[in-house]
Amino acid sequence: MRYRSIDLNLLVVLDALLDDPSVTRVADRLNVGQPAISAMLARLREHFGDPLLVQQGRTLTLTPVAIELKPIVHEWLERARVLTATKPGFDPARAERRFSIACSEIVAGFVLPLMSARLAKMAPGIGLNIRTFSAFRSARSPAVEVLERQGVDFVVLPSLFTSAEHPRRPLLTAPYRCLVWRGNEAIRGTLDEATFYALPHIVPTLLDGSVTTIESDDALIHRAQRERVVRTEHLLAIPFAIPRTPLIATLPAFVAERFAARQPDLQVVDCPIPLPPLAEVVQWQQTRENDPAYVWFKDTLLDCALEATPAA
Amino acid sequence: MRLKGLDLNLLVVLDALLTERSVSRAALRIGLKQSAVSSALGRLREHFDDALLEWRNRQMTPTTLGYELQSTLRTLLQRADVIANANHAFVPADAQQEFVVLCSDYVAQVFMPRVIAWLMQDAPRVSLSIRPLISLLPRSRNLMGDELERRGAHLAIAPKEFISADRPSVDLFHETFTCIVATEHARVGQTLSTKQYSMLPHVIATFMDSAANTVEGRRLERAGVARKVDVIVPNFLLVPEFVIGTERIGTVPSRLALAWAQTMPLRVVPAPFAAIDVRETLQISAAHAGDPAVEWLARTIVHCASDF
Numbered sequence: 199m200r201y202r203s204i205d206l207n208l209l210v211v212l213d214a215l216l217d218d219p220s221v222t223r224v225a226d227r228l229n230v231g232q233p234a235i236s237a238m239l240a241r242l243r244e245h246f247g248d249p250l251l252v253q254q255g256r257t258l259t260l261t262p263v264a265i266e267l268k269p270i271v272h273e274w275l276e277r278a279r280v281l282t283a284t285k286p287g288f289d290p291a292r293a294e295r296r297f298s299i300a301c302s303e304i305v306a307g308f309v310l311p312l313m314s315a316r317l318a319k320m321a322p323g324i325g326l327n328i329r330t331f332s333a334f335r336s337a338r339s340p341a342v343e344v345l346e347r348q349g350v351d352f353v354v355l356p357s358l359f360t361s362a363e364h365p366r367r368p369l370l371t372a373p374y375r376c377l378v379w380r381g382n383e384a385i386r387g388t389l390d391e392a393t394f395y396a397l398p399h400i401v402p403t404l405l406d407g408s409v410t411t412i413e414s415d416d417a418l419i420h421r422a423q424r425e426r427v428v429r430t431e432h433l434l435a436i437p438f439a440i441p442r443t444p445l446i447a448t449l450p451a452f453v454a455e456r457f458a459a460r461q462p463d464l465q466v467v468d469c470p471i472p473l474p475p476l477a478e479v480v481q482w483q484q485t486r487e488n489d490p491a492y493v494w495f496k497d498t499l500l501d502c503a504l505e506a507t508p509a510a
Numbered sequence: 511m512r513l514k515g516l517d518l519n520l521l522v523v524l525d526a527l528l529t530e531r532s533v534s535r536a537a538l539r540i541g542l543k544q545s546a547v548s549s550a551l552g553r554l555r556e557h558f559d560d561a562l563l564e565w566r567n568r569q570m571t572p573t574t575l576g577y578e579l580q581s582t583l584r585t586l587l588q589r590a591d592v593i594a595n596a597n598h599a600f601v602p603a604d605a606q607q608e609f610v611v612l613c614s615d616y617v618a619q620v621f622m623p624r625v626i627a628w629l630m631q632d633a634p635r636v637s638l639s640i641r642p643l644i645s646l647l648p649r650s651r652n653l654m655g656d657e658l659e660r661r662g663a664h665l666a667i668a669p670k671e672f673i674s675a676d677r678p679s680v681d682l683f684h685e686t687f688t689c690i691v692a693t694e695h696a697r698v699g700q701t702l703s704t705k706q707y708s709m710l711p712h713v714i715a716t717f718m719d720s721a722a723n724t725v726e727g728r729r730l731e732r733a734g735v736a737r738k739v740d741v742i743v744p745n746f747l748l749v750p751e752f753v754i755g756t757e758r759i760g761t762v763p764s765r766l767a768l769a770w771a772q773t774m775p776l777r778v779v780p781a782p783f784a785a786i787d788v789r790e791t792l793q794i795s796a797a798h799a800g801d802p803a804v805e806w807l808a809r810t811i812v813h814c815a816s817d818f
Contacts, residue, residue, distance in 0.1 A: 306743065311751040314741055318756060327742040330642075339567065362567055398630065406661060407610070407641045408529065420538045425606075428626055430640035432618035434747035438769075439623040443630050460773045 204245050206278075211238045212250075213275050216268040219251050219258040288490035290321035297495055298327040300344040301354035302404060302411070303433040304453055305478060305503075306330065309370070312502040320498075331355075331405050340405060341481050351486075352496070356404075356411055357477040365487050367496070369480040370503040372450035374412065374473045377457055379440050380465045389446070391470040400428040400436055400445040407431060411476060412448060419471060437461050450476045452507045478503075516557050523550040525587055527563060528580045531570045584662040588797045600802040602633035609807050610639045612658065612666035615745040617790060620765045621667070621683070624814040632810075642745075643668055658795035664804045665811070670789040679793045680808070682815040687726050687786045688764045690753055693775040697757070704735070704782045711740035712759050713752040726761050729786050750774055763788070 214224040221239065225232045243249055248263040260268065299310070306328050317324050329350065331340050341361035344350040360366050376394070378385050384393050401410050401423045410423050423429075428445065430436065436447050437457040441464065447454070448469055458464045480499060486492045526536035527547070537547045555562055560575045572580065591607075613622065618640055629636060641663065658666055658677070666673070673679050689707075691698045698706060714737065716727065730737070741752045749760040750770050767778045792811055798804040 303745075303748070306748050307751055311754075314752050315755065325740055325742075328744055328748065330744045339569075358569075398634070400626075403639070403641075407639050417538055420535065424539065424637070426635050426637060428629075428638045428640065430618060430622075431642045432615040432640060432745070432747065434745075435615055435618035435622065435640075438619045439626045441623075443627055445626075445630075 205241070208238055208242055208245075209271055209275060211235060212242055212267070213271045215239065215242075215251060216260060216264055216271060219260060221258075288494050290324065290494055292323065293321055293491065294323040295491070296325035296327055297352065298329065298350045299352040299354065300329045300331060300340075300348075300350045301352075302356075302478070303330060303402075304411075304450060304476075305354045305369070307434055308453060308456060309499070309503050309506045312505055313499060316498055316502065324495075345481065345483055351492070352480055352482050352499070354478050354480045357479045360479045360481055364481045364484050366479050366481045367500065369478045369500060370507050371475045371477045372452055372507050373475045374448050374469050375451040375454045376467050376469050377437065377440065377447040377449055377454040377464055378467060379443060379445070380463050381442065382444055384444060385467060387467070389467045389470055394446065394470050395422055397444045397446050398426050398428070399423060400430065400439055400447045402433040402436065402447075402449070403429050403431050411450075412473060416471075419473070437464055440464060448473070450507075517553070520550050520554050520557075521583060521587065523547055524554050524562070524579070525583050527551060528572055528576055528583070531563065531572070533570075581660050581662075585659050585797055588659070588662065588795075591798075591801065600806045602636075602806060604635070605633055605803060606635045607803060608637040608639055609665070609804070610641060610661075610663040611807075612641050612643050612661070612663045613668070614643050615747045616685075616763050616766060617667045619747060620763075620769065621790075621815070621818065624818070625811055628810055628814055643672070658793065659797045664795050664798050664801075665808060666793045666795075667790055667811070668793065670791045673791050673793045677793055677796050678799065679791050680812055682790045682792050682812065683818045684787055684789045685763045685765060686788075687761055687781055688767045689779045689781050690750065690760045690762060690767050690770065690776045691758075691779060692753055692755055693777050694755075695757065695777070698759075698777075698779060700779065702759070702779045702782050707759065707782045708736050708738070710738070710757055710759050712737045712761070713741040713743060713749055714739055714761070715743050715746045715749055726786050730761075730783065733783060735783055750776055 211224065211228065214227060215221075215235075218224060218227070221232055221235045225235045228235070239251070246263060246267075248261055250261055250264045250267075251258040252261055301310070310326065310328060314326055317326065329344070331344070339361050340359055341353050341355055341364060344353050345361070345364055354369055357368070376389055378389070382397075384397060395418060399422055401412075403410055407429060410429070412419065412423060428439065430439075433449075433453075436449070437460070439445065440447060441461070449457075451466075454466045458466045480496065482492055482496060522540060523536065523542070526539045527533070530536040530539055533547050533551065534544055537544045540547075542550075551562070558575060558579075561573050562576045562579075563570045563572055565571075611622075622640060626638065629638060641661065643666065657663075667682065670681070689702055691702075697710065714727065740758055743749060743752065746762050746766055749762050752758060753760045754775055761781060764778075767776075770776050771778050792808060792815075794804065794808055
């Protein structure tokens with residue numbers, strides 16, 4: 199098989215000869231006998247109608263035609279090398295597609311920006327379509343709803359809401375801490391249990407207000423999260439409601455700390471009540487389990503989640 | 511006195527069970543013992559001849575009939591609240607009820623903190639539940655329509671074009687749109703040309719799948735302005751997270767942009783198209799018309815908007 203009468207394998211030899219014009223050394227380098235290299239040089243000379251390498255004293259030098267060919271051949275071989283090294287499957291650098299992901303604002307606001315920065319660097323052709331769950335209150339679980347009915351690629355949910363019918367992996371875990379106004383006089387440096395229950399709370403919700411992210415059947419916590427409270431689906435608006443009020447927001451530590459870093463009138467204190475940490479799980483389409491694009495996206499996402507929660 | 515043999519108070523238990531999907535939580539919610547809730551569920555099951563809630567995947571899940579009953583039941587109980595409150599003046603300082611308000615994340619950030627601060631002072635024992643507008647939007651017309659009632663909400667704050675004309679409403683405040691870029695953006699200076707706007711990548715906030723489903727998206731589409739969309743997020747508050755440190759442009763309400771620019775590495779640049787003006791409007795649920803508590807909350811919200 200030849201291309202336009204030239205054996206493309208000859209270009210490997212040509213590149214080597216143009217780089218280092220010595221039949222002996224090229225033979226060594228390519229691990230071929232000297233007579234074979236000489237024979238190939240003869241065919242190259244015949245093809246290009248030019249001697250390419252000429253004897254000058256004891257060394258070979260490049261002819262003008264050879265000098266002209268040198269960078270062109272070299273570049274072509276580089277491309278050939280990249281092309282032939284491509285493994286079957288997914289190349290993020292070249293992929294042109296959009297992944298959709300349904301998740302809470304915790305993940306959308308604190309993990310996915312890291313993901314989009316990585317995409318911009320490693321996979322500029324991959325777009326992100328992010329959704330939340332607010333619209334769903336269906337008979338099925340939200341995981342099943344978004345994966346099966348809406349065809350969303352990935353879904354991230356607190357572990358309690360995952361579906362057994364789809365592949366899953368833990369994405370992140372985070373302990374809870376409390377975000378409060380720095381001027382809150384009932385809290386001086388630390389928050390004790392009595393004050394935690396005495397003050398009003400602002401509580402993030404999911405699924406159109408139907409659930410809170412803190413999963414506890416403890417009656418006191420339950421009351422603190424339900425009575426005399428502000429419940430809001432808009433997690434990212436929470437820090438703007440706290441200043442100049444006694445409100446306490448019990449949030450994943452990395453989220454509370456980021457909010458406080460941006461708003462100096464807020465402070466983070468330890469939560470006086472032992473709470474199970476938030477555990478978010480990623481799920482994806484069963485049928486795509488072995489799709490290399492999915493595997494790459496999921497692995498990158500897991501990496502970003504680790505980066506977002508250094509304390510955990 | 512019973513209706514078709516059913517103790518109507520059991521409906522309150524059923525509402526709590528369908529909402530909480532757990533006997534223990536439903537019990538906490540309505541202040542009954544677990545055993546009382548279990549036996550109430552037994553009687554409800556017998557009456558409706560249906561399990562109402564069943565175990566699926568280690569979770570209690572409403573049956574088909576359970577789901578069907580849920581929204582009707584909620585409307586019915588809301589009407590009962592109105593009847594119960596009729597002719598009772600609303601006393602904010604003593605009130606303990608929960609108000610449900612639908613609004614965008616934008617309204618939740620720039621406006622609701624005023625309402626919350628007001629409630630903390632005047633009605634410290636009420637609860638406020640702020641829920642998204644999002645599920646209003648797939649339906650193109652009469653968006654507010656039955657949504658308020660179906661989702662058990664008392665009030666909604668939404669752009670005028672999304673509210674329905676057949677329910678009471680009040681104008682609150684208006685808003686314009688502007689653009690944000692990263693502080694160190696190399697290709698955008700003090701202004702943004704139409705050409706730059708269509709060449710550079712965008713992060714857009716859309717309630718549903720299409721860019722046209724946003725207030726500014728609809729208008730841009732009509733004006734023939736195309737955008738190269740890199741990232742789609744479900745609300746405005748996520749936009750800056752995907753603008754900081756990138757080449758992307760975000761098109762957002764001006765009040766948000768100005769607030770973010772104070773604390774985040776962002777610059778505000780005027781949008782290269784004619785001003786888009788959005789009028790945020792308060793809509794009251796038909797199920798709660800005449801409820802003195804809801805009327806009090808509506809007046810409070812209008813008052814908070816008066817100097818906004």
